[in-house]
Amino acid sequence: MKITFPHMGSPLIYTKLFELLGHEVIVPPKPTQKTINLGVKYSPEFACFPLKVLLGTYLEAIEMGADTIVSSGGNGPCRAGYYGEVHQRLIRNMGLDIDFIIFDELKRDYKGFINKLKKLKGQHSWFDLYKIVKTAYKMAVSTDKVKKFIEHKRPYISDKKKLNKVKLAIEDQYREIKTEQDIVRVEEYAFKILKGLDIEEKTGAEKLKIGIVGEIYVVMESGINFNLAELLNDFGVEVEMSHYISEWIQENLIPFVSHEKEIMKKAEDYIETIIGGHAKQNVGHIVDYKERGFDGIVHLKPFGCLPELVTQSILDKISDDLDLPILSLSIDEQMATANVMTRIEAFIDMIKQKKYKRSSDHERHVFGY
Amino acid sequence: MKDMYLGIDIGSVSINVIAIDSKNEILFKSYCRNSGEPVEIVKEVLTDLQEKVKNRYNVKGVGVTGSGRQLIGYILGADVVKNEITAHATATIYYHPDVSTIFEIGGQDSKLIIVKDRIVTDFAMNTVCAAGTGSFLDHQAQRLGVKIEEFGELALTAERDVRIAGRCTVFAESDMISKQQYGFTKAEIIKGLSEALVRNYINNIVRGKKIKPVYVFQGGVAANVGIKAAFEKEIGSEVIIPEHFNVMGAIGIAIIARNYILKNETDTNFKGFAVTRDSFNTSTFTCSGCPNMCEVIKIQANGTTIAMTGDRCGKWSNSLKSSEDLLDTTTA
Ligand code: SF4
Numbered sequence: 001m002k003i004t005f006p007h008m009g010s011p012l013i014y015t016k017l018f019e020l021l022g023h024e025v026i027v028p029p030k031p032t033q034k035t036i037n038l039g040v041k042y043s044p045e046f047a048c049f050p051l052k053v054l055l056g057t058y059l060e061a062i063e064m065g066a067d068t069i070v071s072s073g074g075n076g077p078c079r080a081g082y083y084g085e086v087h088q089r090l091i092r093n094m095g096l097d098i099d100f101i102i103f104d105e106l107k108r109d110y111k112g113f114i115n116k117l118k119k120l121k122g123q124h125s126w127f128d129l130y131k132i133v134k135t136a137y138k139m140a141v142s143t144d145k146v147k148k149f150i151e152h153k154r155p156y157i158s159d160k161k162k163l164n165k166v167k168l169a170i171e172d173q174y175r176e177i178k179t180e181q182d183i184v185r186v187e188e189y190a191f192k193i194l195k196g197l198d199i200e201e202k203t204g205a206e207k208l209k210i211g212i213v214g215e216i217y218v219v220m221e222s223g224i225n226f227n228l229a230e231l232l233n234d235f236g237v238e239v240e241m242s243h244y245i246s247e248w249i250q251e252n253l254i255p256f257v258s259h260e261k262e263i264m265k266k267a268e269d270y271i272e273t274i275i276g277g278h279a280k281q282n283v284g285h286i287v288d289y290k291e292r293g294f295d296g297i298v299h300l301k302p303f304g305c306l307p308e309l310v311t312q313s314i315l316d317k318i319s320d321d322l323d324l325p326i327l328s329l330s331i332d333e334q335m336a337t338a339n340v341m342t343r344i345e346a347f348i349d350m351i352k353q354k355k356y357k358r359s360s361d362h363e364r365h366v367f368g369y
Numbered sequence: 370m371k372d373m374y375l376g377i378d379i380g381s382v383s384i385n386v387i388a389i390d391s392k393n394e395i396l397f398k399s400y401c402r403n404s405g406e407p408v409e410i411v412k413e414v415l416t417d418l419q420e421k422v423k424n425r426y427n428v429k430g431v432g433v434t435g436s437g438r439q440l441i442g443y444i445l446g447a448d449v450v451k452n453e454i455t456a457h458a459t460a461t462i463y464y465h466p467d468v469s470t471i472f473e474i475g476g477q478d479s480k481l482i483i484v485k486d487r488i489v490t491d492f493a494m495n496t497v498c499a500a501g502t503g504s505f506l507d508h509q510a511q512r513l514g515v516k517i518e519e520f521g522e523l524a525l526t527a528e529r530d531v532r533i534a535g536r537c538t539v540f541a542e543s544d545m546i547s548k549q550q551y552g553f554t555k556a557e558i559i560k561g562l563s564e565a566l567v568r569n570y571i572n573n574i575v576r577g578k579k580i581k582p583v584y585v586f587q588g589g590v591a592a593n594v595g596i597k598a599a600f601e602k603e604i605g606s607e608v609i610i611p612e613h614f615n616v617m618g619a620i621g622i623a624i625i626a627r628n629y630i631l632k633n634e635t636d637t638n639f640k641g642f643a644v645t646r647d648s649f650n651t652s653t654f655t656c657s658g659c660p661n662m663c664e665v666i667k668i669q670a671n672g673t674t675i676a677m678t679g680d681r682c683g684k685w686s687n688s689l690k691s692s693e694d695l696l697d698t699t700t701a
Contacts, residue, residue: 011660030662032655161683168659168682223662230681316578325491338436339478343494346454353488 001099004028004066007057009220009245012143012174017136018070020178021120021129026066028057031223035060040333042090049302049332050217051083053224055090062096070120072252073104078276078307105252135180137254140246142187143174149194151240154233155208156201166193202236205355208348211289213242213282214300215308218331220245225300225331226340232298235348240294242285243278263288270314277307286318286326296325296351298344303332325351373426374630375418375639376623377445378453378616379407379437382476382504383589386414387619388422389627391429393463397421400615407437408444412645419642431639432456432626434618436478443668443676444649446638449626453618458482458489460621461585464611470580472600472608473617474570474590476503481574493574501569503590505538509545509562513555517593520559524595527560529553535565536572563595567603582606587614647671658684 005014007028018025029035031053039056058069069091073084084102091098101120106113121129150167157163170190177183201207210232218225220243229239251260260281267284274280286297299315301308312328319326327347329340373396376387384407388397399414432449433442434456442450461471462484471482479501483491495501510517531553534544545558553561584606590596591614600608613620630637650669655662665685668676677685 030660032662161681161687164661164681165683168661171660339494342436342452342454343492345452346489346492349452349455350489350492354490357486357488 004061048304279307378618379435385619430626430630432622434622446640456621521593521595531561533561
């Protein structure tokens with residue numbers, strides 16, 4: 001088996017998981033314009049945008065030699081649940097003989113789930129499998145910790161190029177991990193070099209924080225969200241995202257653990273029922289960000305995504321109620337970069353002005369400097 | 370020599386250049402079509418400007434805005450490079466401090482900017498739909514055989530109302546053709562079209578946001594009295610057209626550049642008028658050096674690479690010994 005999987009955020013975790021299980025892994029490439037073009041070409045026009053980009057990713061990985069695609073299904077009333085099936089058919093219709101292993105919710109199809117696990121675990125014992133999955137999970141938690149640190153501190157690090165090199169070096173270290181002990185060591189190493197960088201933290205009115213919410217794939221995949229987190233960081237803004245891979249694993253794969261309930265509760269005033277995707281969580285996150293003193297929200301909605309379309313329709317009201325600026329961006333292959341940049345920059349100017357409104361040095365800040 | 374600040378707005382349809390003095394008074398104003406070669410156009414306008422102000426004014430600061438701002442900013446050595454929403458709002462607030470709502474309709478873009486106490490509090494911008502923009506009007510004027518300058522006045526002479534479907538350019542066009550066959554006059558069709566464009570703007574851009582007076586309408590389309598009338602009819606209130614309605618972005622960015630220089634007490638990065646004699650070339654490529662897959666932009670002047678940008682690790686931008694030094698030698 002030459003396994004590949006969706007590229008969503010960092011491919012490190014899945015790569016590690018399948019490697020430890022002894023499979024050959026074809027690491028899917030980060031989506032670029034080429035991926036998007038490829039996916040759009042072979043997808044139904046009205047499919048949601050992530051389905052198209054993922055198809056593009058699969059086709060690129062297949063070209064690189066992958067013969068098995070591992071992915072998760074979805075749950076709730078959202079089309080993401082059919083992705084696996086649809087991708088499989090699209091790819092088979094193209095005459096490609098590719099194996100699909102799609103994990104649906106454990107409780108929905110217990111037996112099927114176990115069978116798929118058996119296929120992946122190969123010669124390993126169930127205990128080995130448990131240990132390996134745990135290592136991969138620990139690695140996800142660890143890399144997310146590093147990621148969050150960077151999203152908070154990057155705006156205050158003047159040498160961004162050095163930071164990017166450091167990031168690549170840290171990733172290289174994570175790639176070599178074999179055991180849980182290795183993770184501890186690499187994490188220590190990562191924080192040591194990160195904290196060694198020149199960090200000049202801002203305070204008071206000069207500190208700006210933006211929360212990113214939206215459909216999970218477009219939030220997590222920097223290749224198609226214009227590298228939003230870094231972009232905002234470059235404008236001097238701290239960032240936090242509503243989705244991190246380790247949290248996704250916690251919510252979806254680890255029984256009896258859920259941190260989402262609290263967040264969901266905060267959405268009650270605006271969305272009562274779960275309408276699919278992460279609509280309710282996202283609204284909850286917006287309320288949560290406000291409570292935690294954030295200055296603005298960027299909402300990402302892939303074109304054709306119904307749950308996020310619903311969210312978008314109530315954003316004006318939420319923004320009014322909470323006195324919190326929200327910028328909603330729709331993402332698809334038609335999106336012009338210049339247009340997005342203009343809106344993001346104007347949005348940041350706007351929240352800066354708002355924040356400095358009562359500051360004595362108002363004029364100076366109004367113009368962004 | 371007196372001080373002068375330049376503001377340049379590189380839009381997709383027009384390129385506007387403004388020079389102001391240290392009191393924000395306008396010294397020079399130019400509005401030209403973007404024929405697809407923005408660098409050449411800017412060079413021409415700057416040459417013209419230099420002729421006009423010869424030895425009387427000294428460039429103290431440069432600001433660039435508009436969708437093509439980055440590249441021109443690099444080439445000229447701009448002090449500020451900023452989005453057109455902030456630039457537009459800055460100019461409007463300067464001339465009309467009591468403004469609450471700014472309607473801005475340009476060639477390809479339409480914007481709504483909401484202001485409270487001289488601060489932008491919300492904005493919206495069209496994304497894909499062009500039915501509410503200047504290019505659409507131009508195209509229809511051409512099709513009807515009416516000069517775009519006379520388009521608006523003609524609308525005011527209409528005797529009857531006719532409703533044109535304005536959600537989409539394609540439907541609007543076919544609807545207009547059929548309404549013409551029903552015997553409506555050109556003036557009536559044009560009035561209907563103006564109202565359709567305003568309805569489209571209200572539905573797509575304003576989208577239920579609360580707007581209130583004072584209303585200011587600017588951008589190239591504000592020249593059209595028919596559209597102004599349609600706006601006033603739709604919102605039931607007076608709409609102000611600022612004196613320099615078609616170059617507000619350029620004025621705004623010039624003011625921002627001026628403020629930046631004065632507040633920070635720094636010297637301009639402007640490369641000087643000599644840049645008008647250089648020839649520039651830009652290209653892009655995707656770097657596959659690491660999983661970042663950066664889109665790298667390369668700018669050349671007279672065949673020499675003067676700048677590389679977009680790389681996240683410094684591999685390309687640091688490969689030039691120092692882009693600053695090189696710029697100096699190529700523009701000397
Ligand atoms: S420019 Fe640097 S960071 Fe970007 S892809 Fe190339 S090697 Fe990676």
